[in-house]
Amino acid sequence: MSAHAIQVTPSAYSYPLLIGQLLHSALANAAEQEIVYVDGRRHSYAQFARRVHQLAHALTRLGVQPGDTVAVMDWDSHRYLECFFAVPMLGAVLQTVNVRLSDEQIQYTLNHAGARVLLVNSDFVEPVARFALDTVQTRVLLADEAMALPAGYAGEYEALLADCPEQFEFTEFDENTRATTFYTTGTTGLPKGVYFSHRQLVLHTLAVCNALALAPQQGSFHRGDVYMPLTPMFHVHAWGMPYIATMAGVKQVYPGRYIPERILKLVQRERVSFSHCVPTILSMVLNHPSAGETDLRGWKLIIGGSALTTALVKQALERGIDLFTGYGMSETCPILTLAQIDPADSELDGEAQIALRVKTGRSVPLVALRTVDPEMQTLPRDGHSAGEIVVRAPWLTQGYLHNADASEELWHGGWLHTQDIGHVDPRGYLQVTDRLKDVIKTGGEWVSSLELEELIGRHPDVAEVAVIGVPDAKWGERPLAFVVARSGIEPDADSIRSFLRGFADAGRISRYGVPDEVRFVGELPRTSVGKLNKRALREHNR
Structure with missing residues (x-):
């Protein structure tokens, strides 16, 4: 113990x-306060807590011990929220399974994580x-x-809970105990497991809640809000927001599977x-037909996973939606930055x-x-000196599960x-300009694929x-x-290239940045969490 450590009273609680x-x-x-599921089920927070205790009993009866991994395959539900708490509170590890991966990849992640108990939504019984x-x-x-009940299943969730007492004696343990694990959805190689401790998740909850609460108006989150995740709970704990919403005691709405008409009805109802x-x-x-009939004013939305475009912001603002960017990655728990507007900036014009x-x-x-530059030297915060984004925070994954080499590379x-390239301006605003693997070098000049996507996305005929x-x-x-x-539009490649040349003439992009070819497609390939899958595009065009 350090000679300067605080003196601890023997009876003091260390929390x-x-x-x-x-x-x-x-x-x-x-x-x-209410927690609502799409089928109309409503639980108060008091009932939620009792169900967490019942779930702890049920899992214990099924043989779950501290350190065991309990995997969940479900859509966004009240059940998932109960697992977010009950499983780690037992000292076990919650594995949130990405149900949008291929069957082969899901099987790999379950085996790699060593899952002992598997909770399976009826939609996935057949593939499992x-x-x-x-x-x-x-x-x-x-x-x-x-x-x-399918053959080989120990029971149905609600029946198991109903058979259990409403009080469970949770014991305390080291805050650095692993609480969760899930697998990254990268576009190369096998999925990699990341993991987070209780301490990391609590600190992420406190810090992000603090950032959202510090906003006096735009981009704020407070006790009067009604929260509904539209990032899957299997993906980075739904960006950690269910923990924040629960700590804040706000009304929560869980939409099950993401169906646009259902989402709109829940927002309104x-x-x-x-x-x-x-x-x-x-x-x-x-763009759903029901959207025009739904009042979306006052809906606050953080956008992440892919670059937020000017065109989408304009479309959202016209409907009264407060739309702004959040940034992070699976390895960062995830939130690192938020694009909130200061009160002094609220008077700025629309653009x-x-x-x-x-x-x-x-x-x-x-x-x-x-x-930083390739030698890890910090670049100036001048709004244009671009380098790789590197970070430290108390909630970043300490490595990849059972993968020491990749872990060392991550933390070099x-x-x-992050493997993202960006620059920071004097006010502290980060702008990601590309991924290391996606930047384009043409004619001896670096061209940002993200910037080209942003500019092309402004063309009135372009949907994606x-x-x-x-x-x-x-x-x-x-x-x-x-x-x-866009629907009903006859696409014209020359019009889009001419549109881009206007930005080149204005000095916004290099003339080398104007593509020689614009290819029209019915849809773009996506990863399991909705990100653009550029690897698939590159492989298709080899």
């Missing part, structure tokens, strides 16, 4: 930062039956409607005011405000963020390497766009644009 501690204020201040699972000993059915999603989900919602909303954002509390030099670099004998690489035209 370990455990996930269960997030429930104290919610139960004290909002015990009757085909899996060769090495460690799973027990399966539990999650069903919205009554159905026969439950008066949802705060969500988060990737751009694709929001575009699907705003200037939009320019702030599409920025990658400013660091939330406790995040140390730098842009003592900073977590992706830009990749393709080999070129003369120039090394040339940008190739894939465009999804």
Whole structure:
């Protein structure tokens, strides 16, 4: 012990930062607040807490011990939220399974994580039956409607809970105990497992809640909000927001599977005011026929996963939606930055405000963020000196599960390497300009694929766009644009190229940045969480 350490009274309580501690204020201040599921089921926070205790009993009866991994395959539901708490509160590890991966990849992640108990939504019973699972000993059915229990299942979730007492004696343990694990959805190689401790999840909850609450108006989250996730709960804990919403004691709405018409009905019926999603989900919602009949004013939305475009911000603002960027990655738990607007900037004209909303954002509390050159030297915060973004924060994954080499590469030099390229301006706004593997070098100049996508996306005929670099004998690489035209529009490649040349003439982009070819497609390939899959585009065009 350090000679300067504080003196600890023997009877003093040390208060370990455990996930269960997030429930104290919610139960004290909002015990009757609602948690709503899409099928109309409603639980108060007091009932939610009792169900967490019942789930702990049920899992213990099924043989779950501290350190065991409990995997969940479900859509966004009240059940998932109960697992977010009960499983780690037992000292076990919650594996949130990405149900949008291929069957082969899901099987791999379950075996790699060593899952012992598997909770399975009825939608996935059939594929799970085909899996060769090495460690799973027990399966539990999650069903919205009554159905026969499949062979080999220990029971149905609600029936198991109903048979258990409403009080469980949770014991305390080291706050650095692993609480969760899930697998990254990268576009190369096998999925990589990341993991987070109780301490990390509690600190992420506190810091991001602090950042959202510090906003006096735009981009704020407060006790009067109604929260609904539109980023899957299997993906980075739904960006950590269910923990924040629960700690704050706000009304929560869980939509099950993401169906645009259902989302719109829930927003209207439950008066949802705060969500988060990737751009694709929001575009699907705003372009659904029912959107025109739904009052979306006052809905606050964090956009992440892919770059937020000017066109999408304009479309959202016209509907009264407060849209702004959040940034992070699976390895960062995930939130690192938020593009909130200061009160002094609220008087800016529309274009200037939009320019702030599409920025990658400013660091939330406790995040140390730098842009660096290849020698890890910090670049100036001048708004144009671009380098790799490296970060430190108390909630970053400490490595990849069972993968020491990749872990060392991730943490080379003592900073977590995002593999994103960006620059920081004097006010602290980060702007990601590309991924290391996606930047295009043509004619001896670097061209940002993200910037080209942003500019092409402003064309009135363009619904979606992706830009990749393709080999070129003369120039090394040339940008190739894939465009999804707006419904009812006859696409015109020359019009889009002429539109881009206007930005080149104005000095916004290099003349080398104007693609020689614009290719129209019906849809763009996506990863399992809705991100553009540029690897698939590159492989298709080899």
